[in-house]
Amino acid sequence: MSAKLDKLCQNLRDVLGQRIGSLGVDRGEVTLVVAAADYLEVATTLRDHPDLCFEQLMDLCGVDYGAYGEVAYSATNPAGTPRFAAVSHLLSLTHNWRLRLRVFAPDDGFPVVDSLVDVWNGVNWFEREAFDLYGIMFSGHPDLRRILTDYGFVGHPFRKDFPVFGHVEMRYDPAQQRVVYQPVTIEPREVTPRIVREDNYGKVDDRG
Amino acid sequence: MAEIKNYTLNFGPQHPAAHGVLRLVLELDGEVVVRADPHIGLLHRGTEKLMETRSWIQSVPYMDRLDYTSMIINGHPYCMAIERLLGIDVPLRAQYIRVLFDEITRIHHHLFNLGAHALDVGAMAMVLYTFREREDICDILEAVTGARMHQAYYRPGGVYRDLPDRMPKYEVNKFKNAQTVKELNAAREGSVLDFIEDFANRFPAYCDEYETLLTDNRIWKQRLVGIGVIPPERALQLGLSGPMLRGSGVEWDLRKKQPYEVYDRLDFDIPVGVNGDCYDRYLVRMEEMRQSNRIVKQCIDWLRNNPGPVISDNHKVAPPSREKMKGSMEELIHHFKLATEGMHVPPGEVYAGIEHAKGEFGVYMISDGANKPYRVKLRSVAFQNIAALDEMARGHMLADVVTIIGTLDIVFGEVDR
Numbered sequence: 001m002s003a004k005l006d007k008l009c010q011n012l013r014d015v016l017g018q019r020i021g022s023l024g025v026d027r028g029e030v031t032l033v034v035a036a037a038d039y040l041e042v043a044t045t046l047r048d049h050p051d052l053c054f055e056q057l058m059d060l061c062g063v064d065y066g067a068y069g070e071v072a073y074s075a076t077n078p079a080g081t082p083r084f085a086a087v088s089h090l091l092s093l094t095h096n097w098r099l100r101l102r103v104f105a106p107d108d109g110f111p112v113v114d115s116l117v118d119v120w121n122g123v124n125w126f127e128r129e130a131f132d133l134y135g136i137m138f139s140g141h142p143d144l145r146r147i148l149t150d151y152g153f154v155g156h157p158f159r160k161d162f163p164v165f166g167h168v169e170m171r172y173d174p175a176q177q178r179v180v181y182q183p184v185t186i187e188p189r190e191v192t193p194r195i196v197r198e199d200n201y202g203k204v205d206d207r208g
Numbered sequence: 209m210a211e212i213k214n215y216t217l218n219f220g221p222q223h224p225a226a227h228g229v230l231r232l233v234l235e236l237d238g239e240v241v242v243r244a245d246p247h248i249g250l251l252h253r254g255t256e257k258l259m260e261t262r263s264w265i266q267s268v269p270y271m272d273r274l275d276y277t278s279m280i281i282n283g284h285p286y287c288m289a290i291e292r293l294l295g296i297d298v299p300l301r302a303q304y305i306r307v308l309f310d311e312i313t314r315i316h317h318h319l320f321n322l323g324a325h326a327l328d329v330g331a332m333a334m335v336l337y338t339f340r341e342r343e344d345i346c347d348i349l350e351a352v353t354g355a356r357m358h359q360a361y362y363r364p365g366g367v368y369r370d371l372p373d374r375m376p377k378y379e380v381n382k383f384k385n386a387q388t389v390k391e392l393n394a395a396r397e398g399s400v401l402d403f404i405e406d407f408a409n410r411f412p413a414y415c416d417e418y419e420t421l422l423t424d425n426r427i428w429k430q431r432l433v434g435i436g437v438i439p440p441e442r443a444l445q446l447g448l449s450g451p452m453l454r455g456s457g458v459e460w461d462l463r464k465k466q467p468y469e470v471y472d473r474l475d476f477d478i479p480v481g482v483n484g485d486c487y488d489r490y491l492v493r494m495e496e497m498r499q500s501n502r503i504v505k506q507c508i509d510w511l512r513n514n515p516g517p518v519i520s521d522n523h524k525v526a527p528p529s530r531e532k533m534k535g536s537m538e539e540l541i542h543h544f545k546l547a548t549e550g551m552h553v554p555p556g557e558v559y560a561g562i563e564h565a566k567g568e569f570g571v572y573m574i575s576d577g578a579n580k581p582y583r584v585k586l587r588s589v590a591f592q593n594i595a596a597l598d599e600m601a602r603g604h605m606l607a608d609v610v611t612i613i614g615t616l617d618i619v620f621g622e623v624d625r
Contacts, residue, residue, distance in 0.1 A: 068582060196576065
């Protein structure tokens with residue numbers, strides 16, 4: 001298996017050259033990070049080059065790295081790295097290997113990356129979902145509407161600064177005889193707090 | 209001649225053929241579909257966001273509630289992803305049990321889909337037959353896990369418990385007399401494995417029954433043959449997997465190509481279609497049920513002869529047994545830590561994909577070392593299938609849309625998450 005991964009990494013280095021932002025192998029999976037400017041071009045190469053041949057895009061999702069390794073999201077970004085990324089998982093049926101492709105959106109305030117919809121048509125709804133939940137814009141997408149949230153929803157609910165309880169709740173108002181929105185009345189409650197321990201705390205060997 | 213303009217038609221979200229809460233906005237030219245725009249999200253519960261606020265083990269039951277027609281198998285990639293992040297091994301017996309229940313739920317799922325699909329198309333009787341067998345499967349699941357629907361049976365490190373030695377029996381009541389109860393209990397005298405084996409022996413005959421009802425049925429063929437054709441290259445472009453891809457003639461099954469658990473030790477075949485239409489996908493699913501049945505039998509044989517642990521003995525991940533916990537201080541601490549803070553998973557990211565009944569169901573997980581996932585993405589199969597609806601339905605009649613929805617095999621718990 002690892003010989004196969006080595007070959008994939010070698011092929012990626014040969015074909016992509018300078019356009020590789022970083023390339024890593026972890027737990028039997030290859031991750032390729034590229035710059036937003038090269039994203040579309042790299043994706044097309046990954047699909048078409050006979051040594052890579054990624055015919056299928058299995059998954060694309062947005063990720064908000066704004067609270068990574070922290071207890072909660074804070075507006076000051078200590079690491080200085082971009083906050084939003086689009087992560088896609090590619091599959092090659094010809095070579096039977098997988099690749100994770102990550103691209104960071106350069107601007108945290110208005111995250112934009114290219115749309116892959118012309119490379120893999122199936123990515124259409126995944127990008128709509130990432131837009132809906134994280135507010136990542138995909139330039140070149142033909143139909144970037146919200147997909148999962150309600151009609152008229154405000155905000156991007158999967159961002160780390162969006163509370164899990166939301167901002168508004170809906171109820172029936174007997175006086176107006178219709179459904180109204182109002183600010184949430186439930187108290188946020190956390191049973192098990194999020195704890196980030198020091199390094200190696202959760203590390204287990206096979207015996208335990 | 210009168211000028212006729214396209215008009216839009218709203219289909220669902222409460223339509224019985226919408227398989228749940230699909231709202232479909234159809235643009236029609238007469239009776240021909242020009243554009244189909246599915247509106248989803250009416251069942252969106254934000255599962256992925258909720259998982260970020262729960263400890264790793266607390267999210268296991270959420271997985272069953274995704275695709276509620278193939279419950280147990282949903283938990284499989286979630287547990288696999290955690291196991292890969294932790295780098296722990298699952299006992300061999302647990303792997304066999306997982307494969308056994310993956311295949312039982314695959315049969316369960318295909319039965320459900322077949323019944324609903326036939327019902328949509330007008331074959332009312334099918335669902336009665338498929339639900340008859342579904343009842344047996346639900347009984348198996350209830351005997352093993354305690355729940356008919358949402359089992360939460362797979363746990364990180366193995367499965368919750370071993371297969372029980374006895375099968376619950378019917379009792380005499382005012383609706384069932386002693387004679388009826390005796391007949392009903394005939395297969396339930398032995399262990400759960402005996403009952404599963406009895407079911408596996410009966411099942412091929414049931415498949416023949418379904419085939420007599422449908423395969424050469426003139427109406428069924430008129431409604432399915434040549435409808436919703438996907439050429440193989442389009443199926444790849446659209447990111448389809450499972451029977452949707454194999455129906456188009458692409459031989460791709462993760463159980464064979466990227467074997468996980470013990471699939472590489474088992475003997476089974478991968479059916480593929482030729483034309484890529486709804487009828488071929490129906491045939492693929494029928495054959496998959498028979499193949500799953502073969503796998504079930506092989507698992508039963510192995511499980512009978514090989515007792516052993518079914519969950520990892522690493523108590524930083526899997527809780528110790530109740531008995532040990534009462535007697536040993538160390539185990540008590542393990543249990544306390546697991547029940548309060550939960551386990552910590554080392555930082556990293558992993559994508560675990562399995563061959564779900566519908567296709568490739570994957571979990572992408574990012575951990576930053578906390579006691580909760582940093583990000584979980586559920587790669588749902590039905591979400592991708594329904595995205596292909598527009599392309600498949602274009603140029604077909606309104607009635608064919610219902611056939612296509614049936615063949616897409618959508619379950620809204622999974623589409624909307």
